Amino acid sequence: MTQNVVAEPENRPESQGGEPGRLLAQxxxxxxxxxxxxxxxxxxxxLGAAVTERERVTVEPHAQVTTNTYFGRFPASYWQRYTEVASCDLEAVVTGSGKLAITASDSHGDPRTVAHKVVEGAEREPIRLTAPIDRFVDGGALWLDIETGGERLIVENVRWTVAAAKTPRPISVVICTHNRADYCIETLVELAEDPVVRDYVTAVHVTDQGTDTVDSRERFAQVKELLGDKLRYVRQPNLGGAGGFTRGMYETLEGPGGEDAxxxxxxxxxxxESDTIMRISALANSTTEPAVIGGQNLCELHPDRLFVDADVADLPKLRAGIDRSESLSQRSMLDHSQERRVDATHNAWWCCLLPAEVVRAVGYPLPIFFQWDDVEYGLRARGAGFFTVTLPGAGVWHQDLYWKGWDDWARYFHYRNGLITGALHNQLRPKEMAQFLLTEFMQTLASMQYGLAATMIKAIEDFLDGPGTLDDGGANVVPSIRMLRAEYPETHIVPAANSGVRADHAPIVRSGWEPSKPTLVLLKRLAxxxxxxxxxxxxxxxxDEAWWHVSLFRTAVVTDASQTGVRVRRLDKKLMTKLGKQGLAVLWRLRQEGAETVRRYHQEQPRLTGKENWERLFGAR
Structure with missing residues (x-):
């Protein structure tokens, strides 16, 4: 029989799904x-055989099952670093005979058993194991291991709970959408059909900025029925991700209970994965100080691969991306475990929790439409003293970003908004930035990406025009950028079978090694x-489309990263010369006018991020 029997866990919203005084962590x-x-x-x-279901595993005789997996691990290192929680309980309901153990790892991945229990002849009996959270500062996690002898063991309703440090705060989910109604409705259904999550969330704000609307889908009625008055569906003109998310933030903070949301x-x-909401919320409810808590990005097309574990921005190089020194990006989570605790400068808004204190301290996001809005806001929060935590095991699957080509209309926002972010966070030095952009611009010309070069020029010009370029929230610049790029043939993706280039004129040619003297080679190729x-x-x-390879040819048929077609790049000396002169002129302006432009953005930041400006953009005033 089992020992140390406790009451079976209940789903009580006031304790986030556990008994009074306990907080459901995951x-x-x-x-x-x-x-x-x-x-x-x-x-x-x-070892042996087991049948896995969503909330139950049946372990056959002489078998072993582990939850030392991406979603199965409890991220003890992050709980020790950011909370005062001293231990966690694993609660489960068991039937049959066998052994259950909580195993811990350290920052090197070495395992150790910290609690175990042997059960014999159990009949749906609740059990509890307690594990200390005391030796995980640099890394490590906890997980459940199950082992059977001569009999079967069924384990179900497994919960990790911690002592509740305070009353859980109301949580509002905010989803911004634009013409991705099918994706959005699937996310809403996943959330609404999970009774624990549905009972716990206070509100679900959907800001729909598209023409293919979410409420046009048949399952929207199902979502409305399940969520009831918790669903807050708002339509507004397209203000990008910045405007859509800010609308949800605004509606939450201005509504009842917003001051603690x-x-x-x-x-x-x-x-x-609906439990991601619970995991992020639980940690946020337990941190010693308010913190930004984010989820990780898994790849939708390759679901076992991790794309982002923790992001570190490099503003002088206009890179918002991944800290590659310790990153497990592109690694299969079936083969790798996240043992070392890593820091992040910000968290992207594919899944990110912001306490109300952050908004009160730093204001609303910048109205920069999309790209860098989450980075800039995260850096602003960090500068005000708020930690950013990207929590392992709290993952969502996102469209594989490395399947998106670099040469698209979004590059305008990458360059313009990256420059604005660098300016506001005192990492834009005009001379150095102009030199960095000159190199990227010359590489773009050498690659025969003339539309991308024109996009860069427009982005830098608009940055230099100052904060006034943000007065419309970015709504008007999108069609103008699309029209600008449409003038350049190589910006269009065409079917591989209809590229207009004869096969014998374009054999497959692999790229060589990166030049040891890239600047010299770049100048030679341009000449x-x-x-x-x-x-x-x-x-x-x-x-294989590196500039040093593409620039060897007069015509290059380049496969787009999406694998849906190709882009045909053709050398155009006249166009290259024209764009080259324009690019040099705007980069000279950046050197000369950059310092004054930085000052203007700093001066206007409080107005741009203020409630009144966003109310104007929403049309609420």
């Missing part, structure tokens, strides 16, 4: 619910293009 599932992720991301049989921002094009010397053509695979 649930252990043994299989995916709706998204076709590998069940081994939840639990895996390491947790605001969980989520993209419209994610696939949701050769100016003298009209490159000849011949090549078909170039995605990933």
């Amino acid at each position: 649930r252990t599932f043994f299989a995916a619910r709706s998204f076709p992720a590998p069940d081994a991301m939840y639990a895996a049989a390491t 947790h605001i969980l921002l989520m993209d419209d094009d994610i696939k949701l 050769m293009q100016y003298l009209d010397k490159p000849g011949g053509g090549a078909a170039i695979r995605s990933g």
Whole structure:
């Protein structure tokens, strides 16, 4: 029989799904619910046979099952670093005979058993195991291991709970969407059909900025029925992600209970594991100080791969991306575990919780439409003393970003908004930035990406025009950028079978090594293009389209990163010369006018991020 029997956990919203005084930190599932992720991301049989279901695992005789998996691990290191929680309890209901153990790892991945229990002949008996959270500062996690002898063991309703430090705060989910109605409705259904999450969230704000609206979908009625008056559906003109998320933040903070709210921002094009909401919320309710808590980005097309574990911005290089030194980006979570605790400078808004204190301290986001809005806001919060935590095991699946090509209309916002972010966070030095952008601009010309070069020029010009360029929230610049780029043939993706280039004129040619003296080679390639010397053509695979390779040819048929078609790049000496002169002129302006432009953005930041400005953009005043 079992020992130390406790009451079976109940789903009480006031304690976030546990007994009074306890906080539900996360649930252990043994299989995916709706998204076709590998069940081994939840639990895996390491010996013998087992049958895994969403909330139950049946372990056959002489078998072993572990939850040392992406979703199965309890991120003890993050709980020790950011909370005063001293221990956690694992609660479960068991039937049969076998052994249950909580195993811990350290920052090197070495395992140790910290609690265990042997059960014999149990009949749906509740059990509890307690594990200390005391040796995890640099890394490590906890998980459940199950082992059977000669009999079967069923384990179900597994919950990890901690002592509740305070009353859980109301949480509002905010989803911004634009013409991704099918994605958005799937996320809403995933949330609404989980009774624990549905009971716990206070409100679900959906800001719909598109023409293909979410409320046009048949399942929207199901979502409305399940969520009731918790669903707050608002339509507004397209103000980008910045405007859509800010609308949800505004509605939450200006509504009842907004002064204590947790605001969980989520993209419209994610696939949701609903327990991610509970995990992020639980940590946010337990931190010693208010903190920004974010989820990780898994790849939708390759569900076992982690794309972002923790982001670190590099503003002088206009890179918002991943800290590659310790990152497990592009690694399969079936083969790797996140043992070391890592820091982040910000968290992207595919899944990110903001306490109300952050908004009160730093204001609303900048009205920069999209790209860098989340980075800038995260850096602003960090500058005001708020930690950012990207929590392992709190993952959502997002469209694979490395399948998106660099050369698209969004590059305008990358450059313009990256410059604005650098300016506001005192990392834009005009001379150094102009030199950095000159190199990227010359590489773009050498790559025969003339539309991208024109996009860069427009972005830098608009940055130099100053804060007034943000007065419309970015609504008007999108069509103008699309029209600008449409003038350049290589910006268009065409079917591979209809590229207009004969196969014998464009054989597949692999890229060589990166030059050891890249600046010298770049100048030489540009000179050769100016003298009209490159000849011949090549078909170039995605990933091989580096400037030093493409610039060898007169015509390059380059596979787009999306793998949906190709782009045909052709040398145009006249256009290269024209754009080159324009680019040099605007970069000279950046050197000369950059310091004054930075000052103007600093001066206007309080107005741009203020409630009154956003009310004007929403049309609320």
